[in-house]
Amino acid sequence: MPDSDLPKLPDRPRLAPGVRLHFDTTRDAWVLLGPERVIETEGPASEILRRCDGSRTIDQIVDDLASLYTADRTEIASDVTDMLRELVTKRMLVAG
Amino acid sequence: MTTPFAVAGLTAPLGLLAELTHRCPLACPYCSNPLTLDDRSDELDAATWARVFCEAAALGVLQVHLSGGEPASRRDLVEIAAAAHAAGLYTNLITSGIGLDVARLTRLKELGLDHVQLSVQDVEAASADRIADYSGAHTRKLSFARSVTELGLALTVNVVIHRANIDRVAALVELAAMLGAGRVEIAHAQYYGWALRNRSALMPTREQVARAMQDVEQIRPHYADRLSIDLVVPDYYARRPKACMGGWARRSLNVTPSGRVLPCHAAETIPGLRFWSVREHSLRSIWTESPAFQAFRGSDWMAEPCRTCELRGEDFGGCRCQALAIAGDARATDPACELSPHHARMLALAEQDSTDAEIRYTYRGRRLHADAIATPSR
DSSP states (O other), X not given: OOGGGSOOOOSSEEEOTTOEEEEETTTTEEEEEETTEEEEOOTTHHHHHHTOBSSSOHHHXXXXXXXXXXXXXXXXXXXXXXXXXXXXXXXXXXXX | OOOOOSXXXXXXXXXXXXXXXXXXXXXXXXXXXXXXXOOGGGOOOHHHHHHHHHHHHHHTOOEEEEEXXXXXXXXXHHHHHHHHHHTTXXXXXXXXXXXXXXXXXXXXXXXXXXXXXXXXXXXXXXXXXXXXXXXXXXXXXXXXXXXXXXXXXEEEEEEEXXXXXXXXXXXXXXHHHHTTOSEEEEEEOOOSHHHHHXXXXXOOOHHHHHHHHHHHHHHGGGGTTTOXXXXXXXXXXXXXXXXXXXXXXXXXXXXXXXXXXXXXXXXXXXXXXXXXXXXXXXXXXXXXXXXXXXHTSSSTTOOTTTTTOTTHHHHTTSOHHHIIXXXXXXXXXXXXXXXXXXXXXXXXXXXXXXXXXXEEOOOTTOSSOOOOEEOOOO
């Protein structure tokens, strides 16, 4: 997909109105809940989403994640960007 | 995913539709409530609903939809919504917008309501009010939508699509965008209960359906950055059945105003099924053991062509209530499937109904069946 077709990421992302992160004790997983939507998250996704509160920049979120996980920062940055893009496309993430 | 159940293959439900009341100021001819409505005197009280919500959360339910009838017809709606939120459930209010003032809406927002789904009947007030049989409803809905978004609540606009409004799907999507909705449901009428009774007044022609589906796909990219457009597809003109409810007793449950628990809101149209009530049973035992939930769970109940069909795990044989309504047997393949021996007849029924020149509704729940005649949309 050419870059121009990628959704634009907000500077300080936050979950859209009507979307929230919830720990599901039955399924032992963090889930993202929205209108008629339940998205089960895996691994570091919940750590990323927890930081999407409209106050942090994407760089700050990546820094935080880099201090939590041992992976290469560039790799983390690309994972974070991919995930946030997907949520913007689903309209579950907006500008802070 | 871990399963909390001893029975292999049994999953936890995700959603619960709480029909708080069958009372409603509107009388839409496609209402999903049953033909025989529960009385106010039989409605569960707020304390029982609070228990049901706690049991639902413990069972694995994540989202509760407070619905009706019109849920705002309950004076204790705020108390009930607070209990749903306190149980940790994502709380969605499904409303007509009539009878819910800004003060009560503000209290709902403050106690943690997550989302509001508002029904809209058409883009033009005269037509919309005629469909709902309620003068002034449309104007009040528009003003209600503004209150929802001004409070910062997430809004979905739901439009049931039928012959009187199908030519305006593009305008309906634009209306939803204008009202500040983040999501719009273009839901083609599902023909059970009231809609089945009104089928000849509601059924669009095949050409109208094709054009409406095309219109939605054409405008979808235009709204990509501000509005999700979800389609509930029409199945009388389909070739494959929909995965009704995501499979019988697989993802969700429905509690009626008086406490009966159903796998879907039309399930009571199927004769011979026994429904347990939350007054006598826990939600967990209803989900795992009640005869109505067991009846069509999995694929053991299926006959041919479903039994050996490779799609049985995707569409679950379609809709049981539709199989009953058209094929006369709830165990049959949904006639929306082209492999059903009743498929051609279902298509013929739709085509015949869609050519009725006059639109004459039997309104839901009106004591005197006051019929109204609408001008056909083309």
